[in-house]
Amino acid sequence: QITNPSGEGTDAVIILEKTPFREEKVLELLKKHRKLELQMSNDIYSTYHLFPPPELSEIKTTVVYPATEKHLQKYLRQEIHLVRETWEDYRDITLPFIQAQSFSTQWVYNILEKKAEADRILHENPDPRDGFVLLPDFKWNQNQLDDLYLIALVHRRDIKSLRDLTAEHLPLLRNILQEGKEAITKRFGVPGSQLRIYLHYQPSYYHLHVHFTALGYEAPGSWVERAHLLADVIDNLLTDPSYYQKRALTFALRADELLLKRFQEAGRV
Amino acid sequence: QITNPSGEGTDAVIILEKTPFREEKVLELLKKHRKLELQMSNDIYSTYHLFPPPELSEIKTTVVYPATEKHLQKYLRQEIHLVRETWEDYRDITLPFIQAQSFSTQWVYNILEKKAEADRILHENPDPRDGFVLLPDFKWNQNQLDDLYLIALVHRRDIKSLRDLTAEHLPLLRNILQEGKEAITKRFGVPGSQLRIYLHYQPSYYHLHVHFTALGYEAPGSWVERAHLLADVIDNLLTDPSYYQKRALTFALRADELLLKRFQEAGRV
Numbered sequence: 001q002i003t004n005p006s007g008e009g010t011d012a013v014i015i016l017e018k019t020p021f022r023e024e025k026v027l028e029l030l031k032k033h034r035k036l037e038l039q040m041s042n043d044i045y046s047t048y049h050l051f052p053p054p055e056l057s058e059i060k061t062t063v064v065y066p067a068t069e070k071h072l073q074k075y076l077r078q079e080i081h082l083v084r085e086t087w088e089d090y091r092d093i094t095l096p097f098i099q100a101q102s103f104s105t106q107w108v109y110n111i112l113e114k115k116a117e118a119d120r121i122l123h124e125n126p127d128p129r130d131g132f133v134l135l136p137d138f139k140w141n142q143n144q145l146d147d148l149y150l151i152a153l154v155h156r157r158d159i160k161s162l163r164d165l166t167a168e169h170l171p172l173l174r175n176i177l178q179e180g181k182e183a184i185t186k187r188f189g190v191p192g193s194q195l196r197i198y199l200h201y202q203p204s205y206y207h208l209h210v211h212f213t214a215l216g217y218e219a220p221g222s223w224v225e226r227a228h229l230l231a232d233v234i235d236n237l238l239t240d241p242s243y244y245q246k247r248a249l250t251f252a253l254r255a256d257e258l259l260l261k262r263f264q265e266a267g268r269v
Numbered sequence: 270q271i272t273n274p275s276g277e278g279t280d281a282v283i284i285l286e287k288t289p290f291r292e293e294k295v296l297e298l299l300k301k302h303r304k305l306e307l308q309m310s311n312d313i314y315s316t317y318h319l320f321p322p323p324e325l326s327e328i329k330t331t332v333v334y335p336a337t338e339k340h341l342q343k344y345l346r347q348e349i350h351l352v353r354e355t356w357e358d359y360r361d362i363t364l365p366f367i368q369a370q371s372f373s374t375q376w377v378y379n380i381l382e383k384k385a386e387a388d389r390i391l392h393e394n395p396d397p398r399d400g401f402v403l404l405p406d407f408k409w410n411q412n413q414l415d416d417l418y419l420i421a422l423v424h425r426r427d428i429k430s431l432r433d434l435t436a437e438h439l440p441l442l443r444n445i446l447q448e449g450k451e452a453i454t455k456r457f458g459v460p461g462s463q464l465r466i467y468l469h470y471q472p473s474y475y476h477l478h479v480h481f482t483a484l485g486y487e488a489p490g491s492w493v494e495r496a497h498l499l500a501d502v503i504d505n506l507l508t509d510p511s512y513y514q515k516r517a518l519t520f521a522l523r524a525d526e527l528l529l530k531r532f533q534e535a536g537r538v
Contacts, residue, residue: 057326061317224496
């Protein structure tokens, strides 16, 4: 709580983040430390507490002020719960929820129609049924390849998520896998074997899209309870054309998410 | 390179790690900072560079000295490659590799026979075919639940990995899923819906084991290219008793791993 000029207490959110080491500053850090305390020593191994000068230990600080209740909720630690969604759960709980929310995907259509971000498109297959566009994700600043992150957005507008996929979509999925890898290798020099290519379930928006991230990058949402490798999705559809209209899928929901409430009301969590 | 008393240059490995914020020190940090620079301001949002005093910005420093070539290799950044292993690849490349290496799992047998760590066992189902022991993983110090990590080791010694599983093992897998959750809830109060329960492929040792981690903990090896949810494994075996003797599985290998060399020699990477 910060006291504002009127004397009333008003909430603020303060976010503190330690930033990654900068390679070019490491030598300076080792030379200019203020104190170096030996903690333990054993054979060739030893550990120390090193106390760097302030100028080499910047903390990124973000302030939201005045903060509303919604801001506070967003940053409070939330419980997470796993849901194991059967096909019947999808039909009876998740699908009605998605339809009732009618999430806007206008920003996706703007990209597909070249009304926005047209200059950011790396590759396009223009086929209306089996085509897609590939572009850098917002989270990637393109300054380094370590956290490479691109997104393929399909041209078709009738596929909400993994749950809608059938064998009919195999040509589309194969195009994304093949052409996506090739385009990224050509532009960035990263071979296909160093890319993690996957879908989210649940996705954060209900227009089918595929994530391409650097394999060495621990991208948020690349955990087993959210990510589905595109190569596995293709194999599953080859084995059973209606695989995703039969199988249970696991995902995590935060305690404040409405979909979790729906599953709780249905006695499924 | 550090020059030793004899005047010869000898390599050292120095590992620098920023440590997590300690909650009880945050107020001190906000009061005692050396400098606070405004970076940008927009509506209710603003960002700053905050420079903390040395005593509040400890860096954990580990030194290996003198370091051998092997130490240097271990810490040098390595390329990682994805391998998509078909069943035939497993039979012709991976299985012969595992057999030739004959990795020791004596430490697992010591636990199963109560010759070591007997006091750490949280739960046991003693059935020789469908039983297992559950105990905390070495990586978990048990001081807090945030990074809860337990391991179930099966009593049977004939199951190397996911690749050996068939419908015959369903009772064993169901016991692990059900009893593992119950034992963790009873001891630690963490409900089953807040646990990530999975197998690794490739595993780090070839005696079947199952990982239990806190869902909020971004445990190493919980990424989609290594982790397989136990609930999915059970469903796959229900759909097809020989699922894991047919399907391709994806995993990542570091450039220095011998198994990658085998795949490269076979022209599969």
